[in-house]
Amino acid sequence: MLPIELPTKLRGQNRENVAHRQMRDKFGIDPETVDLRPFFGTKGSEEWSRVLVTDKALISVWRDAIDEDALAIxxxxxxxxxxxxxxxxxxxxxxxxxxxxxxxxxxxxxxxxxxxxxxxxxxxxxxxxxxxxxxxxxxxxxxxxxxxxxxxxxxxxxxxxxxxxxxxxxxxxxxDPQLARARMTARILPWRWPMAFGLVAAIVWAAAEWIVTDRIAKETQAIRAQTMAIVQDHFVDGAPVVDVRVQVGRVLASAQAQAHSEGDRPNPLSLFGQTAIVLNAASARAETASFDTAEGFRVVAILDNFAAVEDLVADLEQAGISVDLQDTRANDAGVQATLALSTSNGATEGDNQ
The missing domain is CATH 3.30.420 (Nucleotidyltransferase; domain 5)
Known part of the structure; x- marks a missing residue:
């Protein structure tokens, strides 16, 4: 057993190769006739610093001299x-x-x-x-x-x-550590080309997926830009677009209210249609809707919170609908709001619907 100085960062086969080269240069050891193997010690450390040096001819003699079931040489x-x-x-x-x-x-x-x-x-x-x-x-x-x-x-x-x-x-x-390593190499080498082709295929697939994903993202951005341009040109007169669904819903409800206000007599069904557009844009759930000549048109709706009720009243009024908030109360479903609605130019008349 001989001590040897090796860099601590060297590991595995590289460490063994450097050890063999040092022993050959220092002692003139011929690796063809002398067996060199690392001595890992009791801890099995990869930072071994001793080598066992043995004549290969003696090892061959010892192998032949002992029984196959012997514990070790x-x-x-x-x-x-x-x-x-x-x-x-x-x-x-x-x-x-x-x-x-x-x-x-x-x-x-x-x-x-x-x-x-x-x-x-x-x-x-x-x-x-x-x-x-x-x-x-x-x-x-x-x-x-x-x-x-x-x-x-x-x-x-x-x-x-x-x-x-x-x-x-x-x-x-x-x-024989060299023989064991050679056998392992012989087992691995036949798989090197399938593994290489598999790696290339994985890289090609990943690149194709990235290209498709990038194309979809660009198409989505283009559609979004076209939608924003149409909304700004035809619905908000160039104002900033914050929520396409809400802003377009308000404009359509206002246009319908204006069209009906120009007629001779408002229609409760038209008023309900205008209200439904605003309710849908505000994500409100209508529980009941009723109309009679005494109380007019009433809607009971469920919203997420009281702030949503205030926003709904503002959206209805902006759409040309007069709102009288008669009652609000919290329940398990959210906030229930009772609203009396009419067109801005007067109360709606007609039979019970």
């Missing part, structure tokens, strides 16, 4: 029990394996291992609370622990150290 130091703040040393025929907590370690000859362990203790910001020794004692390493004031333990349970409980199996050297 790991560096010897990653199989040692450990815990946070506990370092582990194990002697073997080739030298020593040293575990520097869950996220670091190394293997070396005994003499070199003692030197590397001392360097690690000198460089670390937080020294371990205990040094767990497995196997035969190594005087040089025990002496180093004593110099740094670190107790040597031989029982893993007493310091809470456990083996293969810190995500070590994820570092299985049997797994």
């Amino acid at each position: 790991l560096p010897d130091y990653l199989t040692l029990p450990t815990a946070p703040d506990v370092w582990t040393v194990a002697a073997n025929a080739q030298g020593v394996s040293v575990r520097l907590g869950p996220d670091d370690g190394f293997g070396a000859h005994a003499d070199l291992g003692a030197i590397l362990l001392n360097d690690a203790l000198e460089a670390c910001d937080r020294r371990p609370k205990a040094l767990l020794r497995i196997g035969e004692p190594i005087p040089a390493i025990d002496a180093i622990a004593s110099e740094h004031g670190i107790g040597v333990e031989t029982d893993a349970g007493s310091v809470g150290a456990k083996a293969l409980s810190h995500g070590e199996v994820a570092c299985d050297l049997r797994r």
